[in-house]
Amino acid sequence: MKILVCITHVPDTTSKINFTDNNTRFNTAGVQFIIGPYDDYSLARAIEIKEATPGATVTVLNVGPADTEPTIRKALSVGADDAVRINAEPTDSFFVAKQIAEHAKSIGYDLILMGRESIDYNSGVVHGIVGELLGWPSVSPVMKLDIEGTKAKLAREIEGGKEFLEVNLPFVAGCQEPIAEWKIPNMRGIMSARTKPLKVVEPVSVDSGVKLQQFELPPPKGAVKMIAADNVAELVTLLKNEAKVL
């Protein structure tokens, strides 16, 4: 079984976000990058499936420039067999999905996993577009995934509950917790990742039709105003006149 795991290279969740060039570029100075947390869950599940399935392989894919390679090496150090980097800025969801689909066609995978969404632009649509481009089913957000022969049993989060599905391979899944526990690389894994293959592939050209214009930060949080528990009148006045939510 060949599994492809698509990972994003995103700012650590505690990073301070600001922009340069008239709010058109994200300022990466001093920012630590990590594997997208949802992608990391899907990677962990892929490794578990690989460990339980003789002959299974896990390939990691990232669409990004060369500076994403340390993030890719981390994915290799937790147990992926090889990696592919599509050498391009991941400008929008369609662009990224198209790159993934083109690569997947050229190899022939049985399963494509990724996070339910990235945590930088949070579009949450790449898995759906990849499924569409390949003509495969796509399911998200998947919180449980078990392979049974040529099928998989999935649990998906839906409003107010869970949905249980059976899907034929091949398919695409956008994953979230608790599908698996994040894996921490061990020192032997880090050593072996040094020599695992990381192939760089040039992108296919895509006319995506989306152009970024500007970023805008949310307004800064105001200070907390404490009101005595028995002073409901003041609370109502403030909600009405200051917060303007009533």
Add this chain to the structure above:
Amino acid sequence: MAQDASSKKSLKQDVYDHPDFYAIDDLLTAEHKLIRSSIRDFVKKEITPYVEDWAQRAHFPYEIVKKFGDIGAFGPTVSEQYGGGGLDYISYGIIMQEIERGDSGMRSTASVQGSLVMYPIYKFGSEAQKKKYLPKLASGEWLGCFGLTEPDHGSNPGGMVTNFKDMGDHYLLNGAKMWISNSPRADIAVVWAKNEEGRVHGLVVERGMEGFSTPETHGKWSLRASATGELVFDNVKVPKENLLPGKSGLGAPLMCLDSARYGIAWGAIGAAMDCYDSARRYALERIQFGKPIASFQLVQKKLAEMLSEITKAQLLNWRLGTLMNEGKATTAQISLAKRNNVHVALEIAREARQIHGGMGITGEYPIMRHMMNLESVVTYEGTHDIHLLILGNNITGIPAFF
């Protein structure tokens, strides 16, 4: 593997991040940074949520041994052929720094296993010894300890009285060792003892050998999450193949100490950075006289001095690690780093304790635990004063030890 069911998990989230005032991260490789983030994640998952409870109860969490083995914290510089990590000395330093950021007792468990048990077997052991012991020590299947210090011989190890006699088909070992980290749970001990000619040799003593016991030392106010004990040898028959053939004389155990002290130089700064990070956050949150205590000059002075000492020590560690990688670091250079870094870590812990006010003495914050732990670290592996004499000897060429 689950925690021991009796371990109480802290509800507080560990939000530690290290200060990097001089952009020393730029001197590290991407792999060094991956090692650091991995060990930090491991510590945040397996150590810091529980360590306060372990320390309060003076409980050594034995299950951590296997976990250290799995993550690769034992013998990271030992060749992969014997189950080690095959990593460089900067990596080793980073691993010790991150573990001691969690707790000095936990770091002691790891550095004794790596630098004092695996290192002498790796450097001075026969091929058969390396194959027999190293993979099991690296994986955490076995725990080891190191016996050099004796009840009457601490700073003067050359005066040791533990000895062995050649009985033809085996050696007969007698004596006692004291202040031995890991001893109560150790499967093997690397023991330094004199032969009939008074020459120091290393012997591997295994649990279960008749006459060998490891009583635990109770009532410590420091390194409470780490098991410390004695090694007692009462006519222990040690097979001849358990003698380390590669090196004899006091220089052999001193080489092990160089490696361990190097790890301590990094580790102590881990503890110091945890104290600084906690103090900085606390000073910004704690309101007195209507503003955060970080607004006051005396608190800023403390924080500024802490960061200055941490930054100097980080540079020292990085440079020393580079020299270690090149095989050029001297005993005196290692002494300077061990002595300086533990000393400043202890001062930083004390200042951080003051910034935390009364909260600093509780288990809500890691400060008092680090401070008490560092009181051991400043004494073991060459006391604060002995390292001065090593430096003095290096400067003047005149030994002033006795």
